[in-house]
Amino acid sequence: MDKNQVWAAVLQRISEKISRMEFCTWFKKVHLTEISGAAILISCPTEMNKNWMETKYHSLLLSNLKGVLPEIEKIFFDVKLELQNAPTQTPDLFQAKKAVRKLPNKPEVRLSPGIESRIIHSKFTLQNFVVGEENRFAHSACLAAAEQKLNEAKKYNPLFVYGGVGLGKTHLLQGAANEILRRHPEAKVVYTTAERFMNEIIKAIRERKTDMLRKKYRQVDALIIDDIQFFEGKEKTQEELFNTFNDLHEFHKQIIFSADRPPSDLVGISDRLRSRMGWGLSADVQMPGYETRLAIIQEKANEMNLMLPPDVQEFLATNTRKNLRELESWLNQISAEIEISKISPTIQSVGKIWRKLNPHEDLTLSENGKPGLVKNTDDIITFVSEYFQIPATELLGTSRKSEIVLPRQVSWFLCKEVLKMSFEKIGKDFSKNHTTILHGIKKVQELTRTDSAMARHLHALRKDLGVK
Numbered sequence: 001m002d003k004n005q006v007w008a009a010v011l012q013r014i015s016e017k018i019s020r021m022e023f024c025t026w027f028k029k030v031h032l033t034e035i036s037g038a039a040i041l042i043s044c045p046t047e048m049n050k051n052w053m054e055t056k057y058h059s060l061l062l063s064n065l066k067g068v069l070p071e072i073e074k075i076f077f078d079v080k081l082e083l084q085n086a087p088t089q090t091p092d093l094f095q096a097k098k099a100v101r102k103l104p105n106k107p108e109v110r111l112s113p114g115i116e117s118r119i120i121h122s123k124f125t126l127q128n129f130v131v132g133e134e135n136r137f138a139h140s141a142c143l144a145a146a147e148q149k150l151n152e153a154k155k156y157n158p159l160f161v162y163g164g165v166g167l168g169k170t171h172l173l174q175g176a177a178n179e180i181l182r183r184h185p186e187a188k189v190v191y192t193t194a195e196r197f198m199n200e201i202i203k204a205i206r207e208r209k210t211d212m213l214r215k216k217y218r219q220v221d222a223l224i225i226d227d228i229q230f231f232e233g234k235e236k237t238q239e240e241l242f243n244t245f246n247d248l249h250e251f252h253k254q255i256i257f258s259a260d261r262p263p264s265d266l267v268g269i270s271d272r273l274r275s276r277m278g279w280g281l282s283a284d285v286q287m288p289g290y291e292t293r294l295a296i297i298q299e300k301a302n303e304m305n306l307m308l309p310p311d312v313q314e315f316l317a318t319n320t321r322k323n324l325r326e327l328e329s330w331l332n333q334i335s336a337e338i339e340i341s342k343i344s345p346t347i348q349s350v351g352k353i354w355r356k357l358n359p360h361e362d363l364t365l366s367e368n369g370k371p372g373l374v375k376n377t378d379d380i381i382t383f384v385s386e387y388f389q390i391p392a393t394e395l396l397g398t399s400r401k402s403e404i405v406l407p408r409q410v411s412w413f414l415c416k417e418v419l420k421m422s423f424e425k426i427g428k429d430f431s432k433n434h435t436t437i438l439h440g441i442k443k444v445q446e447l448t449r450t451d452s453a454m455a456r457h458l459h460a461l462r463k464d465l466g467v468k
């Protein structure tokens with residue numbers, strides 16, 4: 001067996017023992033570079049990947065290597081940056097799944113001239129939409145609608161998906177469009193937003209071409225309109241939509257709408273249109289819970305080839321509390337920073353990025369935990385030492401220099417304020433007696449009132465720590 005065969009066999013074994021997610025995150029670009037007697041050299045594309053191999057996967061690797069080559073006793077690791085551009089390795093086990101995800105190369109529709117739907121993104125699919133309790137019904141409904149025979153959409157028509165901002169409606173609608181196209185590459189599928197649809201109608205009215213517009217939409221096999229709450233109060237647009245709706249529905253062409261509310265709550269939409277919207281099936285999406293969010297983060301990170309340590313993934317899932325809209329820009333920023341710094345992301349570094357994007361939101365380390373990025377004295381020391389650019393050992397030491405004493409007292413102050421520690425406990429951690437701590441904290445409190453620099457420091461530090 002040559003080394004490539006050995007490695008393929010090892011990867012195959014490993015793929016049976018870990019999740020696809022883990023495999024794609026850590027193994028797909030790792031290669032076996034050399035076999036020399038009882039030793040083996042494994043190369044990783046990044047320093048971080050190497051660290052993970054050494055610390056987390058060493059025994060898994062060794063046992064599976066031994067399974068293929070029993071003489072192996074020792075593994076060495078190195079970093080080969082050029083592996084970042086190497087083709088990814090996917091064992092059979094995961095290939096079956098991959099095949100399902102494959103989409104036609106050109107998901108954009110081959111429409112006759114005049115009908116455009118260039119805003120279907122192939123990246124949103126029903127396969128990479130992570131299903132949890134909160135969106136299962138909406139996801140199944142989209143799939144069921146997309147699976148119907150073309151022009152025989154007798155059930156689920158129209159399909160109405162509703163829910164708050166950033167909960168996955170657009171992803172589902174685009175996913176449905178892609179699914180129809182995957183099943184019927186020849187289909188004419190139009191995905192549009194209510195706003196674009198309206199602009200098109202206004203233009204047609206101005207140019208006296210409404211008949212042409214109507215003809216155009218009659219040709220489509222599926223019409224998908226996103227965010228139709230936008231039609232509220234727009235009577236002329238609603239009238240055109242009403243006509244189009246009737247044309248398409250009569251010929252059993254699939255129609256899918258989304259809105260931020262159920263049809264019954266749409267005000268300023270004519271009764272006849274609203275009642276038609278409720279003819280088929282309505283499905284809501286809600287904010288996914290922690291587990292689903294974690295899975296979504298893993299899916300996105302994986303798609304972006306972004307390696308995130310588990311604690312960072314959990315941190316992101318914990319702090320994505322209201323909607324998922326910012327998630328992608330968050331991950332993009334993290335990815336850009338890793339690219340530049342070549343350092344693996346930590347809760348602290350990711351927290352900093354998050355605060356840049358959401359300056360007014362609290363961060364928290366655990367789902368039910370207190371706000372803030374610190375849970376013990378060590379964390380406070382890390383932040384303060386980084387902030388004042390003083391070694392942590394100095395904060396814990398005995399130096400009387402004022403540029404050390406003050407930051408040290410600030411650490412005590414934050415232990416008290418953020419972690420609600422007792423003077424005794426702080427004293428113990430810093431090897432001081434509790435009256436020294438008490439005086440130090442008082443000093444900081446006084447200074448915040450009299451010294452604007454101290455007030456600024458504390459403000460900035462609280463921000464760093466993720467507390468207001």
Ligand code: ADP
Binds near residue numbers: 128
């Ligand atoms: P909406 O249209 O409801 O405002 P989007 O569909 O634009 O929300 O979703 C916001 C982001 O969250 C998108 O990047 C989308 O891919 C992602 N997202 C939301 N729900 C899921 C999910 N269940 N699985 C994967 N990604 C999701």
Ligand code: MG
Binds near residue numbers: 226227
């Ligand atoms: Mg949307």
